[in-house]
Amino acid sequence: MLALKDVGKTYPNGVHALERFSAEIPPGEIIAIIGGSGCGKSTLLRAIAGLDRASAGSVTLDNAVITSPHAKIGIIFQEPRLLPWLSVADNIGFGLADLPADIRRERVASALARVGLTDKASAWPRELSGGQAQRVAIARALVPQPEVLLLDEPFSALDAFTRRDLQDHLLDLWADARPTLILVTHDVDEAVVLADRVLVMRPRPGRLFETITINLARPRDRKSELFDTFKRRVLTALDRSLDRSVRDVTDKSSAGEAMWW
Amino acid sequence: MAMTVDLPALEQTAAPRAAPARWSRYARPALGLLVPVVCALGWELVVGLGYSNGRLVPPPxxxxxxxxxxxxxxxxxxxxxxxxxxxxxxFALGVIAGTIMGAISGYWDFAKRLLDPTVQALRAIPSLAWVPLFVLWLGIFETSKVALIAVGVFFPIYLGVMGAILSVDRKIVEVGRVFRLSGPAMIRRILLPAVLPAYVVALRVGLGLGWMFVVAAELIGASEGLGYLLLDGQQLGKPAQILAAIVIFAILGKLTDWLIEVAAAPLLRWQDAFGARGGR
Known part of the structure; x- marks a missing residue:
């Protein structure tokens, strides 16, 4: 269980990026966090990853308080961030340095096969396409078998076809060990295709606005009417979240803001 | 089926393309040789035909x-x-000192603020201005010459290492943090490989300056060395000896530079080098 309790972040320059964000995420759940720019999505993800410390509240994974990167928590960034001096295989095995070489080789080989890049094992990262590179990044994050995998707009730099391909592929890979996935995105389609729950955030300061549960069976048909219904719901929530006249659903302290206009 | 139909067509277009590629591989460096070779042969001819005695500018x-x-x-x-x-x-002394100082200044912000202004101020001094002081301090023999060369080599190495460390991509360092690398592991697995390309460039610039300063050092006072051959040639009026020394300097400089390049090549294969494919 990943528990976020009143997580807040104020940067040293005074920017109040995130305020009192709370959520409980059971193992294996897929969460999509969506919201306009400046709503603290990435801040939240970096706090869960332990890359930046929250300035208020706490992140706990199975009773361990997260203040720095944790072995059970992996992260995939918007860019693949492969190490250009390592081959594709060595990039995937980067997080396995502590394991004996034969086990490492075996795991890397199976991961390569799983993402369909066995023939690229000894290629340099610069020789990969954007989609291939991001698949290597996914493999690198999954190979240490994390319990929680964080994804920070992982497919936003890719073209629409590759993106759709990788979304399906991600679900495939997720089904192997069913880690908790927390995905930050600004793509409504992506959120509805992947997530069990969509958390809609609102900006300035970033906070939770609405939670939408997507109880659709997988694999989800992007063209079905039900899919559209959920998409519309998320879109409506997004629109409302950016409308300053709408009060926070979960808010207890918006009296000041209600009088703003 | 489509493949078997396409293949002959592919071969047809590939064959004529390969030939110019092979031709230009040799032709391109040869083109660069044209001017010096023509000049040398021309001069040889002029002297040989008796239009000039070639006393001050000896023929090849x-x-x-x-x-x-x-x-x-x-x-x-x-x-x-x-x-x-x-x-x-x-070169060895300059590289060691430059690498250590550059690494400290690049890695540790406090050291950079403490040391860098001083180093930059010293860098602004033309290195040859040190010569009288070095001769006073270290004598006129080997020590002062080596010290002068080391000073010349130090600065490009220092700047190169510091700049390379400062410009390591934060995002790549973050990957190291996500995988919870310890300090030494972060240096070995992320920083060193990231810094290496710039370091090789710094080494080559440093070596070039080393060759420059050895001439200065040997012109000042030496009883042997290629710089001494230059000076001896001037004093005894033997321009051929001066040119011979210059030619050997050129060969040695190019050769040692090439050695660094070759030694570093296997470590830098991952780079998408501009020059690797004959650099258009």
Whole structure:
């Protein structure tokens, strides 16, 4: 269980990026966090990853308080961030340095096969396409078998076809060990295709606005009417979240803001 | 089926393309040789036909002859070894000091603020201005020469290492943090490989300066070395000897630079080098 309790972040320059964000995420759940720019999505993800410390509240994974990167928590960034001096295989095995070489080789080989890049094992990262590179990044994050995998707009730099391909592929890979996935995105389609729950955030300061549960069976048909219904719901929530006249659903302290206009 | 139909067509287009590629591989460097070779042959001809006596500007054959004579008497090897030793020692000292100081300043912000202004101020001094001081402090023999070369080598290495560390991509460092690398592991697995390309460039610039300063050091006062051959040639009016020394300097400089390049090549294969494919 990943528990976020009143997580807040104020940067040293005074920017109040995130305020009192709370959520409980059971193992294996897929969460999509969506919201306009400046709503603290990435801040939240970096706090869960332990890359930046929250300035208020706490992140706990199975009773361990997260203040720095944790072995059970992996992260995939918007860019693949492969190490250009390592081959594709060595990039995937980067997080396995502590394991004996034969086990490492075996795991890397199976991961390569799983993402369909066995023939690229000894290629340099610069020789990969954007989609291939991001698949290597996914493999690198999954190979240490994390319990929680964080994804920070992982497919936003890719073209629409590759993106759709990788979304399906991600679900495939997720089904192997069913880690908790927390995905930050600004793509409504992506959120509805992947997530069990969509958390809609609102900006300035970033906070939770609405939670939408997507109880659709997988694999989800992007063209079905039900899919559209959920998409519309998320879109409506997004629109409302950016409308300053709408009060926070979960808010207890918006009296000041209600009088703003 | 489509493949078997396409194949002959592919071969047809590939074949004529390969030929110019092979041609240009040799033709391109050859083109660069054209001007010096024509000049050299032209001068040889002018002197040979008696239009000039070639006393001040000896023809290539005379220069070559001088090199052969020096080599035969064993003088050449002695001078080359002396110069190589000085460059080697000065280069090694400069590289060690520059690498350590550059690494400290690049890695540790406090050290950079403490040391960098001083180093930059010292860098602004033309290095040859140190010569009288070094001679006073270290004597006129080897030590002062090696020190001068080391000073010349130090600055590009220092700047190169510091700049390379400062410009390591934060995002790549973050990957190291996500995988919870310890300090030493972060240096070994992320920082060193990231810094290496810039370091090789710094080494090559440093070596070039090392060769420059060995000439200065040997012109000041030496009884052996290629710089001494230059000075000796001037004082005794032997331009062929001066040109011979210059030619050997050029060959040695290019050769040592090439050695660094070759030694570093296997470590830098991952780079998408501009020059790797014949650099258009």
């Amino acid at each position: 054959s005379k220069v070559f002859q001088t090199i052969v004579e020096l080599a035969r008497s064993g003088e050449l090897a002695r001078h080359i070894l002396a110069t190589l030793w000085r460059v080697g020692a000065g």
